[in-house]
Amino acid sequence: MSDLSLDSLRFDAKRLHRGFDAGAPWALERLRAHPPRATLAGLKRADFLRVVALEHGFESWPRLKLAAETRGLDHAAKVQRLKIALFRGQNRVVARLLDETPDLADGLFGLQCALYRREAVAAALAETPALALTRMGPRTPILHLACSRWIKARPELEPEMLATAELLLAHGADVNDSYAEREGDAQRLSALYGSIAADNMAMARWLLAHGANPNDGESLYHATELGHREGLRLLLAHGADPAGTNALLRAMDFNDHEAVVLLIAHGAKVEEVHGGETGATASAIPALFQAARRGCDRRMVEMLLDAGADPQREWQWMTPYAYARAYGRNAVAEALEARGFAQPLGREVSLLAGAAEGRAPEGQYLDPAALPPACRAILREIAHDPARLPQIRALVELGVPWDEPGPQDGVTSVQIAGWSGAPEVMSYLLGQRPDLSHVNRYGGTLLSTILHGSENAPDRDRADHIACLELALHAGVALPRSAIDSAGREDVAAFLQDWAEAHPGQAV
Template structure:
């Protein structure tokens, strides 16, 4: 590696430092995405070197520098991108990197496990059996294997994948191994296989070899897969929905089959009527249909149980869920509406209220963020516009710091996002996950369960046309090849927007 390459990164850090001092929006966004420390006052050059390292996939500047000096900056950067791509399930990007540099993972045991390189794994374990239980980066080998989505690119390697699992366990690997998640929850190998990788073959193997189905994550995420294979495996192995949010997550997709399976697995009905939200309130705000509401009522959901001072029927009407409201009214449920609820119901029913506005101080807490809560539901743009007209905020962040325009981008809804952009939201906002508007759209393009039917490219175009900066490192880190090409073409046509 030439010193010029590292010098270029040092110069990037210097320029970022200057832009941060000047409070350039693009610099503020980059610092907030990769904060070097909690206190962002009096940042020094080392802090900006840290940010540059983070943007290139390295844990620290010394780690980047060491790898660059060992293998060359270009190869080191490619290797980091491969590691991140496999860890995040970006199989298209991983395939592209391997096509360019086929020997990139050679001798790296964790990557060889993740890529199902059976012969290489056998050879490495024969020489060094202790590799099976060693920490390789943030993960042990069985976690590299279980979190890999490579099976979707190479399904013909299923036999090799399971043979590697056998080898690792034979050499001491723990099928209940896990790693800490971003919210403090432990992410098990079983969650990696079923919930993250949608790898039913490996999930079944792990359960057959003693993996705990009640790991706090797998059952919840099995509801997001668009099929019921993971749920069936977990429930058959003894998973219990009590104490999890699996039922409520299945309701997010109005999935009657999954909800029915989970209700049958409950030993009681307490979860329907208590906790962060009741089941009927959740069904109303997630756009569930009448059949779903009736399933919940038949299972014991209380139609009179209030949540944060809101009645289920009033809540359904405020959220514009006529079907859930109809199910409740068919069972004789009635309730009075407050002035604020009446205004919100008018908006939901397609009626304007000229001259009237809601009083924020009288608004029940669950209604304060209704704009963010309903914007992903079908055909809600007119409803959203009427809510804004009576005084609801259009740019308020939710509990995770995510704003409505970011949600519209994550959902891949260009029409809704375009309208929100016309209201001039804060384009430099960084949410609680460290995401900007641009990175949130890209995250949704790879992780939103409905991504196949959405248009994330159009949302990217809207964001870029609105003037958001395009960090160069984002282009190479994008998992979808079509969006990588779109961003590359944009950067070539508008180099002044690239930072």
Template sequence: MKPLEQLRRDAKALKKAHEAGEAQAVLRMKVHGPKADGTLLHADYLHVIAQEQGFASWPRLKFATETEGLDRAGRIQRLKIAIHNGQNWRTEQLLAETPDLPDGLFAMQVALLNREEVARMLAEDPSRAVQDFGLRRPMLHLAFSRWIHARPDLEVDMLAIADMLVAHEADVNDTCPVGIGNPHPLSALYGAIGHANNMVLGRWLLEQGADPNDGESLYHSTELGHHEGLRMLLAHGAKPTGTNALLRAMDFNDHEAVRMLLDAGADPDDFAGEHVGGERPWVIPALHQAARRMCDGAMAQMLLDAGADPHRSFEGITPYAYARVFGNEEVRRAIEAIGDVPELSPVERALATAAEGGDLPENQVRQEDLPEACRDLIRTILHLPGKLEHVKRLVALGLDPDLPDGEGLTPVQVAGWEGLPDMMGWLLTLEPDLTHVNRYGGDLLATIVHGSENCPARAERDHVACLELARNAGVPFRADVLAGAGEEDVAAYLSDWATEAS
């Protein structure tokens, strides 16, 4: 890390470049700067420099460098970020280079499953088991840690640490906020099952009395690609009502998960539409969800047999019209078999014709005339297999190809997050706003990198090709994105880009 005086000079240079309107400086301030409008102060530019170095604020960076020394403080911060993000290869690399980095840092020793050191530090100060370390207490640091996937041989040590924490009054139902400025609580059980995919610790927590009805765990257990977490939660009394878990399982056309949830009492017409943690739900009512996620006819029939209402209107559209708009023939036929299907409106008919590949006059539909449920239609379908031509027809029809969704994500950002270079490449030909920053604070570059670590289908996608497209389109390089990249191939590509940009 650079000396503090150099970082201060960097803040002054950023201020000068930003006031001059230089594109990269403007983007850096959009990503890391203050969210409220108003006159920017020197402290705001220092804040951006600190965030780009991996610190929450300039005072925290300054304190760390004064207490730990420049190089060590930077390495410790990188290790904290790597552990927090589950970037095990970075964690291994940092520990190999400087094995004593975690020394004296209790939460880090917990997350790294260092049983001997945790026991020693608890004997020295038992209150450490319930102290705050950042936004989390030790039980949360343990639950959210993904280190067990790098070191499965430490399973016994992990459970011993859990026992030690509880013996020193840690709570298996402890929670932490989503992040700074977002107080929505996330439980230790969610951390183990939904975040870390740690079934061993999840089972231990349930056996120790963790509440399976925490509002998060059941929903996220449907995302894991297996049913172990879902099965154990239901076995310990998890109730599907109000969780949207059934609807999330439909994102993956997962018949077994849906059947398990229906058997556990899930109501297919139950939809919790309230915002959670500042986000609107990523799901919608069951038959609409089946239509837009291109679920098959068997899924639709399962829902209908369980009592799903085929006539329910959601945001101005019925399940039948939604199936037509998305081109989901199987869900369409399942609803038609019941009879009494509604007539399509002129807008619905035009959208259905576009889905079916029919010819339509250009600019026939105005964005403002769309039903609310179709407002983000391009963004909603672009990740589905074989939808590029469908997207092209929707753009020709008059839909906005650069419209941000409720979270501020634009279609090109979603295509990058999904790792779809063909879709992203075509959207780039429409000259979208490459400086747009979504509600998560991500520009196009950061969104692609985030998708490389979090997109459920990332193993089959090509995020490096998307980075290449962004680079060729003139998206500016950001060193802080490289520092946070968790996938090795993505980090390697960004390192090459950094060399060229320097």
């Protein structure tokens, strides 16, 4: 970061402006990742400055400029990087920044809360009690505290963390405080959600004990993702209602029988379907279809049938049996057959069922107009699984759309393969020449999506995200130097650094 200067960032904005005017792919990619407020037809110098500021973790150019003028740009950039690392759980980056600059968080109340520095928090509140209620960036201090993942690196600081929470509460902090993840979002994320997402059960217990609402629309859903059921049991014990949360369907993503039993016992309905956009409120599908979609086992299907799931209910032109055959989920199909719910398959579903076995009859193609809507996303749904590569090849040969962005998240099949760390699938899809400049609705490029998956994909310890990064870089995607600094995994950062040194022209 030592080479940063306002002049160099202004020059970068000018370069971006010139690249955009010339239609350069790298410039369009940067603008897609950080969309300006104006339409692309009416961009001004301020819009390009704002993109540069967003890329460095600041909400606007004036905020970046103010930080640079008051603290120095290098120091300000490190502060922003520390904030992001604490929120994302990149504790390797946190430790490195604090080792390099031990006083980095001094005088910054939100960061002191996120680092559980009880004595500093107490001293600041004694001097300025209103700090407990002051919004610092998008979040107030209790949200900085609850969303911090520093506890994973420093579990011995739990008493200091809880004492900090008590201090904030004593000065008026709201345990039900919330924030919008992106500017303009109607959906708000609570302090409780922050602690659940951070897998910080001590913080979650404290919040619930002090009146946090367990029905915040997100916490129960995300409690099913943790690899244990402590958070799920904790929320249910405090009155969390599974209705309308999609928590049941999310538990099925992991074929988690015990979580499904818990949720059904607390009122989750296997036939509930509701609308939405993302996460806990994503558009739901009936439970039997979800079992087929996620490859659940026969026991799961029998549990759902015993709980009242309708094996004859149609969804998007299909029955559960036809859907299971189309996806090649034999355990689901066999469980339905055993209860008498097998049925003949139409032409398109028969072709999909053949593809599930790795067969694509020569000279036969799917009719896109006759393809059931329930199956339009089939390739994206299986792109995470290397074992499904023969099926993926057969689907492409049959003419199934393979590079369509998801209608809600804008994520493509090759991005899913990269996020999941599945180089075999990603290599095949790259061979089909996908749009490498595509930016999904999270602002993710192919490279940044792989980086996110290397830190957040459920099977990241068994996956090979470095191989996926190498494939993407060999395919010619740009390597932003900021990606090297922001990588949360040491092995990933080392690989990217080595690549940048060997391919300096690709590092931007």
